[in-house]
Amino acid sequence: MSSGKDSGKTYHLSCTGDALETVNKHTDERDITLFGSCFCPFVQRVWVAFEYLGIPYKVNEVDPYKKPKDLLDVSPKGLVPGLKLNYFNPPRPLNESTVILEYLEDLAANTTGRTLLPSHTDPYARALVRLQADHVSRTLVPAFYRFLQGDETKQAEARTELDAALQQLIHLLNDAEQKIDAGMGSGLWSDSGELNWLDVMVAPWIFRASNVLLHYRAFELPEDPKFRAWTQRLFAHPAFKATTSTEDLYVDSYERYAYNRPNTSQVANAINTGRGLP
Ligand SMILES: N[C@@H](CCC(=O)N[C@@H](CS)C(=O)NCC(=O)O)C(=O)O
Structure with a gap:
């Protein structure tokens, strides 16, 4: 347990371990770009869903506290996760982890056929x-x-x-x-x-x-x-x-x-x- 003193550490900007390997496999342009940050649990929700549902994506690691313009373009409060949907012209934005999850669930139903919610029959x-x-x-x-x-x-x-x-x-x-x-x-x-x-x-x-x-x-x-x-x-x-x-x-x-x-x-x-x- 911590010694009880603030040592002044700050948040990381890049993934490590298994997540870093996954980032490195998702650097090519895809129909969807995921704007994320390595420590963020709201991002991890969405990221797990991409992996599980088998939806292709590119990862763009950003600092949500610095709020780069490309993040603000997809997420008005500058919060991660955000998605840039490149298959629209011009690209369209989506934000809010639970809404993104629902979007990915719907997308997978029409493409990979995988699902996170129980079947519509129940x-x-x-x-x-x-x-x-x-x-x-x-x-x-x-x-x-x-x-x-x-x-x-x-x-x-x-x-x-x-x-x-x-x-x-x-x-x-x-x-x-x-x-x-x-x-x-x-x-x-x-x-x-x-x-x-x-x-x-x-x-x-x-x-x-x-x-x-x-x-x-x-x-x-x-x-x-x-x-x-x-x-x-x-x-x-x-x-x-x-x-x-x-x-x-x-x-x-x-x-x-x-x-x-x-x-x-x-x-x-x-x-x-x-x-x-x-
Ligand atoms: N309700 C949002 C919350 C997302 C959120 O709070 N993300 C944090 C990182 S864990 C963030 O972007 N913070 C930037 C800030 O506080 O300005 C969601 O579910 O997507």
Whole structure:
């Protein structure tokens, strides 16, 4: 765990490890350019989906805090991820990780035939997975940042909030497992399932909890054996692994959040002022 002193590290600008290899394989012009940053969990969501759904793309690593013009052209707030859709003339922009995920899901349905959501033939299964994803967006992700940014007076409460969010996720996953057939998009929670929508929506934060929150907050993920087996399957999944840098990159990049440095990011400002995430 950290010594409790801000050492002044800043965020990385280039991927390392497996993610670097993947970047190097995606430098040629393609119909879609992904604007991303190596540390960003919102980017990783989208990136995992590209890999899993088999959609061709080019990666353009950018600094979202410097906001180069080509990023602003695709994402009005200068947030990553952003997409440039080069098959339109002139190219068209798309931003917002969950909207991009839906776009990629639709695109894959018309091209590669792969899918992250359960089949349309089971609308209730699709709804259950979306309910899990809604919990991730509205409760779990904000709880992650509140805990990471919270000063000592707020940390106990924030830890409890994150623990409760994870327990609720476990409850939702167990409940859905009873109601969705494995093979119908029940996800890696089931040991016979495949990567699904919820897995992609949440894995980047579960992974960062396992290294960043462990390092700065001595946080341990739930011990529930099913939860532990699920995280192992998530982290080892080829599409997730291919987009993951070495753990030091995340620990370094999140020091700014852990010490709640002023103007860390739009997400950090939203947490500090109690507003919704950007
Ligand atoms: N709601 C956005 C959030 C994306 C986001 O906050 N990305 C961060 C990097 S992890 C960013 O671009 N920050 C730049 C800034 O704060 O100005 C999404 O889901 O795509």
